[in-house]
Amino acid sequence: MNACHNPIHCILPPYILDRLAESSIPKVRRLAIQAIARSAALRATRTTLGRSPALAAVPSPEAKKDRLVYDMKQKGSTFLPGKLVRREGGPRSKDPAVNEAYDHAGVTYDFYKKVFARNSLDDRGMTLVSSVHVGRDYNNAFWNGEQMAYGDGDGVVFVRFTRSLDVVGHELTHGVVSHSSNLDYRNESGALNEHFADVFGSLAKQWKKKQTSARADWLIGPDIMGPETQAKSLRTFKAGPAFEDDPILGTDPQPKHLKNKYNGTADSGGVHINSGIPNHAFYLVASALGGSAWVKAGPIWYRTLLALNQTSDFAQMVEMTTQNAATLFGSGGSEEKAVAKAWKDVGF
Amino acid sequence: MGIRGIRFRQSGGFGGLVRCCEAAPEDLGDAERCALERHAQAERARAATAADSGARDLLVYEIEIETDSGATRLAFDETCVPEDLAALIARLQQRARPVPP
Numbered sequence: 001m002n003a004c005h006n007p008i009h010c011i012l013p014p015y016i017l018d019r020l021a022e023s024s025i026p027k028v029r030r031l032a033i034q035a036i037a038r039s040a041a042l043r044a045t046r047t048t049l050g051r052s053p054a055l056a057a058v059p060s061p062e063a064k065k066d067r068l069v070y071d072m073k074q075k076g077s078t079f080l081p082g083k084l085v086r087r088e089g090g091p092r093s094k095d096p097a098v099n100e101a102y103d104h105a106g107v108t109y110d111f112y113k114k115v116f117a118r119n120s121l122d123d124r125g126m127t128l129v130s131s132v133h134v135g136r137d138y139n140n141a142f143w144n145g146e147q148m149a150y151g152d153g154d155g156v157v158f159v160r161f162t163r164s165l166d167v168v169g170h171e172l173t174h175g176v177v178s179h180s181s182n183l184d185y186r187n188e189s190g191a192l193n194e195h196f197a198d199v200f201g202s203l204a205k206q207w208k209k210k211q212t213s214a215r216a217d218w219l220i221g222p223d224i225m226g227p228e229t230q231a232k233s234l235r236t237f238k239a240g241p242a243f244e245d246d247p248i249l250g251t252d253p254q255p256k257h258l259k260n261k262y263n264g265t266a267d268s269g270g271v272h273i274n275s276g277i278p279n280h281a282f283y284l285v286a287s288a289l290g291g292s293a294w295v296k297a298g299p300i301w302y303r304t305l306l307a308l309n310q311t312s313d314f315a316q317m318v319e320m321t322t323q324n325a326a327t328l329f330g331s332g333g334s335e336e337k338a339v340a341k342a343w344k345d346v347g348f
Numbered sequence: 349m350g351i352r353g354i355r356f357r358q359s360g361g362f363g364g365l366v367r368c369c370e371a372a373p374e375d376l377g378d379a380e381r382c383a384l385e386r387h388a389q390a391e392r393a394r395a396a397t398a399a400d401s402g403a404r405d406l407l408v409y410e411i412e413i414e415t416d417s418g419a420t421r422l423a424f425d426e427t428c429v430p431e432d433l434a435a436l437i438a439r440l441q442q443r444a445r446p447v448p449p
Contacts, residue, residue, distance in 0.1 A: 141362045143403065143404040144406075185404060194364070221362075234363045250446025250448070253365075266366045266449045272360065272361075
């Protein structure tokens with residue numbers, strides 16, 4: 001995708017500003033040059049934050065769990081974060097979206113702390129900032145490099161995105177990835193970025209529910225699907241599509257084998273599409289090892305997340321997870337064999 | 349530059365779903381046509397660079413503009429939609445249908 005050449009506000013396009021900067025009227029020229037400079041500064045800030053996420057981290061007062069929830073009152077994302085409506089330790093809100101964002105962020109924080117000894121997204125107690133009621137009928141949730149943002153859905157295809165712990169865990173894990181391997185968000189590295197977000201979003205849910213791999217649903221987004229779609233979830237770690245020939249959503253595009261890998265340009269090179277391949281491999285590992293997935297498969301994958309770098313690809317993921325299984329649980333053990341077999345089963 | 353048609357593609361977002369539609373020149377208002385031509389001209393004059401903002405799961409909108417002299421592709425994430433294309437993109441979003449990627 002080409003770089004956005006407009007600032008966040010996107011009022012006057014650059015070619016207009018360029019012409020105004022050559023105006024014979026001094027005031028017009030000065031204001032245009034100022035706008036161009038602001039735009040360049042904003043672009044530089046966004047690029048810098050993309051490369052150095054630590055700069056965007058809001059430190060919590062005492063480097064422990066700290067949550068802030070804001071209400072956007074259906075305004076667009078240019079107005080993030082919105083109005084502060086709940087802070088850490090504050091009373092519950094009458095607004096279920098606020099409480100869901102708060103509670104699920106808390107569960108995800110606790111999951112990373114207790115299972116991986118990780119103190120928030122940056123491992124330094126970074127404040128978890130969430131904004132709810134973003135936009136009107138907004139069918140999406142995202143991580144903007146600094147915070148989470150959740151739409152309410154249109155009530156047709158999706159309902160509010162804060163309902164799903166795996167969605168909240170997914171978005172927060174993008175923050176974890178940003179503060180660790182910082183995988184480039186395109187092609188295979190981007191698919192790994194999405195994969196880790198799905199894995200740890202799912203594990204947070206399974207951990208909260210105290211589920212074994214066998215009892216877990218291995219679905220992404222089952223709680224946000226709207227009444228007019230027949231799809232039960234957006235994605236599944238299991239073989240086969242999450243939905244097929246749905247009149248609204250179509251068919252789940254995720255491949256579960258390397259031979260079906262998407263090589264086009266949509267979705268930044270298929271980051272949400274090709275994540276299906278490592279997702280299925282993780283499910284196979286977890287199923288083979290039995291018990292709860294955060295006990296063995298989780299640490300293998302977490303250690304790998306920390307070891308990869310911005311340009312890591314699927315081949316490096318395969319190698320690193322296999323190596324880490326041996327490192328953590330012994331060379332030649334059932335863990336290493338399960339990881340190797342899972343990758344083989346999905347085509348590596 | 350005469351616009352012969354446009355192809356719209358929405359992808360990305362949390363769901364990663366791909367939706368597309370096409371529009372004929374007569375589907376565009378005069379202001380929209382002018383805006384597309386201006387953005388296409390600016391796009392051709394600019395070297396393509398991929399700046400990572402650090403944002404994840406944003407919706408991505410692509411408009412491929414077909415003209416007599418070839419095709420030009422515009423791409424924006426949902427936080428970067430130019431004001432003069434916002435209404436057109438909203439309309440194309442409504443019209444777009446799910447397609448295999």
